[in-house]
Amino acid sequence: MDERTRQAERFEGERARLRAMAYRMLGSVSEADDAVQETWLRLGRTDAAGIENLGGWLTTVAARVCLNMLRARESRREEPLGASAPEPVAGHRDGGAPEEEAILADSVGLALLVVLDTLSPAERIAFVLHDLFAVPFDEIAPMIERSPTATRQLASRARRRVKGVSPAPAADPALQRRVVEAFLTATRGGDFDALVRLLHPDVVLRADPAVIPTPTPVVVRGARTVAEGAMAAMGRARSTRTGLVDGTAGLVMAPGGRLFLVLAFTITDGVITGIDVIADPERLRRIDIAVLDA
Template sequence: MSDEQAWLTRRFEEDRLRLRAVAYRMLGSATEAEDALQEAWLRIDRADARSVENPGGWLTTVVARVCLNMLRARRSRREEPLDVRPADPVAGLEDAPDPEQEAVLADSVGLALLVVLDTLTPAERLAFVLHDMFAVPFDEIGPMIERSPTAARQLASRARRRVKGGAAVPESDLSRQRRVVDAFLAASRGGDFEALVSLLHPDVVLRADRAAGPTPEPLVVRGAEKVAKGAGAAAQRARFSQPALVNGAVGLVMAPRGRLFLALAFGFANGRITEIDVIADADRLRDLDLAVLDD
């Protein structure tokens, strides 16, 4: 191994955690992020790095370009999360090297953020992720997407507006909704039947479209105990769910590997859940206005 190759290897390993973080936020999948790092290393190993003045920025650029190509290929092959859907959205994770790692990474980054990022164009996603999350200047981002720095800034701004969204209810109501939804999610994950019942209005109505399952036809369930029983049985799905703004109110999104498969929109009254709309139909998911909740 030459001195240059040894230096490249050492520097790549030193920056691996940061580069992996870039790739994960770009792609939303731990497995795909590792694939991107492997591809980036092949390119780096073949490159002439003797004239590189900013090694960290150069490595970030290589990884970002690989991720951009992967995102574009995903779209051109129509591998968007809304197009190809397994019968059980969580079942696909069985093929992942470490399903638990996917859940941990999603929690650390914010599942709702990954879902919203997945609605952006590849160029918007790259501009937003690199600038807002990793402080890469627009002068460096522009050439990656064959745009001017000003155009890259506009892409990031557009993405930022999409990520933040707009609430349809006052902030105080959002806070109350968030507490109820957080408690509902915790009880669902833990299979706590009594806690679920306490959060539901006695006459709560749950509606699930055909794509949500488990029946081939739309499902309507009425009553706190029946709805709580179903929510408790969905603990596995709840592991890959997080609160988000769904059409301007607090709801839940489920997205294994950062790809949206299902959303729950809630109705509230007097601190309890009165309605749950379980949305899994591809067209309905595309029409949702999703955004990230402020912590």
């Protein structure tokens, strides 16, 4: 048996699960099949022999394909699926095998799909992967380019909506801005103790590889460790300004008017629980940024 045949057999063993996952994310059998097909094509362009965990690799690739499809759907401002019933499983054009259709139908009523369609793409991916497929938040976070803490919050917000409970009120924007400004002031002034007070003891900072030249994102945990890192960046803080990062208070560094990096904060009960440091040009292009101070 040649390598291509073995690769195809391994993929077929995962197809039903991938299709069920994609259907829950997209609410459309035809789009789910397209996502699975794209995942297969990407596998064909990859050296499968070097993939230790094929199931995990396929989950990651399929989720990212679905996320791109959801984002494209939003950017085209298509009519939401909730306005017209999600595509049912029965009568699919490709006539999927009965066992596959059973997997799709299990626990996926039209009502659930309609609710899922009210979620943002990131919320939908986080909820489906974690709550329906038991994928850990640490594995989901890189797929949606968020910290594990932020990913957990997205899934929690989605879960409340799916259960018919309105999401908790958004955090006070004024409080968020005060916390972020206090963080910047403490960093500029080298006030280590003030920084530690602003940070949750279990705060998580995640920096993408464009911030620090490493093969994978850097993850730092703990208030004192994060505060020490902020002290090391005190010089950069002098060219940093407060701003809105995707509508939430954050920090923006743009020396000479050229965007260099942003810090996105997760703030809970007045303390910082998560910081995402983003410098990758492609990620920066997808962020809505507005500088608040001069």
